[in-house]
Amino acid sequence: MNETVESQVRAYVVDHFLFGQGGDKLGSEDSFLEKGLIDSTGVLEVVMFLEERFGIKVQDEELVPDNLDSLARIARFVEHKVQQKATA
Amino acid sequence: MSARPPLTASLLKLDAAREADRICDWIRATAHDVKRRGAVVAFSGGIDSSVVGSLCVRALGKENVAGLLMPEEDSSPETLGLSTSIVEHLGISYRLENLTPILAAVGCYRRRDEAIRSVVPDYQPGWKHKIVLPGVLDTDSYRVYSIVVQTPEGQTRKERLPVGAYLAIVAATNFKQRTRKMMEYHEADRLNYVVAGTPNRLEYDQGFFVKLGDGSADLKPIAHLYKTQVYQMAEFLGVPAEIRRRPPTTDTYSLPQSQEEFYFSLPYDRMDLCLFARDNGYSAEEAASGLGLTAEQVERVYRDIEGKRRFARYLHLEPQLLEPA
Numbered sequence: 001m002n003e004t005v006e007s008q009v010r011a012y013v014v015d016h017f018l019f020g021q022g023g024d025k026l027g028s029e030d031s032f033l034e035k036g037l038i039d040s041t042g043v044l045e046v047v048m049f050l051e052e053r054f055g056i057k058v059q060d061e062e063l064v065p066d067n068l069d070s071l072a073r074i075a076r077f078v079e080h081k082v083q084q085k086a087t088a
Numbered sequence: 089m090s091a092r093p094p095l096t097a098s099l100l101k102l103d104a105a106r107e108a109d110r111i112c113d114w115i116r117a118t119a120h121d122v123k124r125r126g127a128v129v130a131f132s133g134g135i136d137s138s139v140v141g142s143l144c145v146r147a148l149g150k151e152n153v154a155g156l157l158m159p160e161e162d163s164s165p166e167t168l169g170l171s172t173s174i175v176e177h178l179g180i181s182y183r184l185e186n187l188t189p190i191l192a193a194v195g196c197y198r199r200r201d202e203a204i205r206s207v208v209p210d211y212q213p214g215w216k217h218k219i220v221l222p223g224v225l226d227t228d229s230y231r232v233y234s235i236v237v238q239t240p241e242g243q244t245r246k247e248r249l250p251v252g253a254y255l256a257i258v259a260a261t262n263f264k265q266r267t268r269k270m271m272e273y274h275e276a277d278r279l280n281y282v283v284a285g286t287p288n289r290l291e292y293d294q295g296f297f298v299k300l301g302d303g304s305a306d307l308k309p310i311a312h313l314y315k316t317q318v319y320q321m322a323e324f325l326g327v328p329a330e331i332r333r334r335p336p337t338t339d340t341y342s343l344p345q346s347q348e349e350f351y352f353s354l355p356y357d358r359m360d361l362c363l364f365a366r367d368n369g370y371s372a373e374e375a376a377s378g379l380g381l382t383a384e385q386v387e388r389v390y391r392d393i394e395g396k397r398r399f400a401r402y403l404h405l406e407p408q409l410l411e412p413a
Contacts, residue, residue, distance in 0.1 A: 043230045064229050
C-alpha cells in the first residue's frame with residue numbers, strides 16, 4: 001500500500017473535522033490552530049487516531065504544536081516515531 | 089515611546105461606590121423591564137455570588153432577593169458554612185437544596201466514575217479526584233487535561249485523559265451546574281423573579297462556565313468586572329472577610345482544585361492584568377515587567393487567552409437560525 005502518512009492523516013482530518021468538505025483548501029503546512037480547525041480537544045482526537053493507526057505512543061511532552069499543528073508536521077513526527085520504534 | 093501607562097494593578101482600581109450605584113440602577117431597570125419582582129441568587133460561599141447577592145439586595149431590597157444554597161457530595165466542607173454566613177449577613181430568605189440525590193438519580197457520579205475507571209481501572213468511588221491542566225508559562229504544550237486520583241491512604245496518581253474519558257467526565261460533572269440552574273429557574277418562576285448570574289469578566293470572557301448551566305441567567309451584574317475589581321466591590325459592600333479571604337475554587341471535584349490548574353493560566357490578579365493588557369494593545373514586551381513575566385511567557389498567555397476565546401464563542405452562541413425569524 002502506497003498511502004503516505006500525510007495522506008492518511010489528511011483523509012482523517014478532512015473526514016473528521018471538515019465533514020468531508022473543503023480538503024483541497026487545506027495545505028500541507030497550514031497551521032490547524034491558525035485556521036481554527038483543531039483545538040486542544042481536537043488534538044486529543046488526532047492523537048488517538050495516530051496511536052491506533054500507526055501503533056505509536058505519544059508522550060505528554062510530545063503534545064506540542066511543533067509535532068501536531070499541520071499535516072506535514074504530523075507526518076514528520078509519525079515517521080520519526082515509527083522509525084524509532086522499528087530500531088528499538 | 090508607548091502612550092500606554094505602565095501595567096500595574098492601579099489601572100484596575102475601581103470607584104466602587106459609583107460602580108455599585110451604576111450596577112444597582114441597571115439591575116432595577118432590567119428587572120422592571122421584564123416585569124419581575126425580585127432576583128434569585130445561588131450562593132457558593134465564594135466572592136462572586138456574594139457580591140452579586142449584595143448588589144441585588146442593594147438594588148431591590150432584601151425582601152426581594154431569594155438565596156439558594158446547593159451543595160452536593162463533592163462540595164468542599166466549608167462551602168455550606170460560608171454560603172450560610174453570607175445569606176444571613178444579607179438578611180435574605182434562602183433555601184437549602186442538597187443536590188446529591190438529584191445528581192445521583194441522573195447518574196452524574198456513576199457516569200463520571202465509569203469514565204475515570206476507563207483510565208484508572210482500580211479507581212473506587214470513595215477515592216478523591218480532580219482534573220488538571222499543565223501550566224502555560226514554560227511550555228508551548230497543548231493544554232490537555234489529566235486526571236489526578238487520590239486513594240484513601242493519600243497516594244496520588246496522575247494520568248493523561250484520552251478524549252472520550254475527558255469529554256465523559258466533563259459531561260457528567262456539568263450536570264452539577266445545570267441542575268443548579270434548573271433549581272434557580274424553578275425558584276424564579278415560583279416567585280416571579282429574575283435569575284442573577286455570577287460570572288466575573290475573566291470567567292465570562294474566557295468561557296469558564298457551563299453552557300445552560302452557570303452560563304445561563306437573566307442578568308449578569310458583574311460580567312464586566314475583573315476579578316480584582318470584584319474583590320474591591322466586595323470590600324465596599326461589606327462582604328464578610330472570611331469570604332473575601334477564601335481562595336477561588338471550582339468546588340466541582342472532590343480534591344481541592346485551584347482555578348489556575350483547572351482553567352486559567354495565571355493566578356487571578358495577574359490574569360486580570362494580562363487580559364487588560366491584551367485588550368488594551370500592550371505588546372508582550374510592554375506587559376512583561378508589570379506581570380513579572382518574560383515577553384515569551386506573556387506571548388504564551390496571550391495565545392492561551394485567544395484559544396479560550398475561540399472555545400468560548402460556542403458557549404456564548406445563541407441557537408442558530410438559517411435566517412432571521
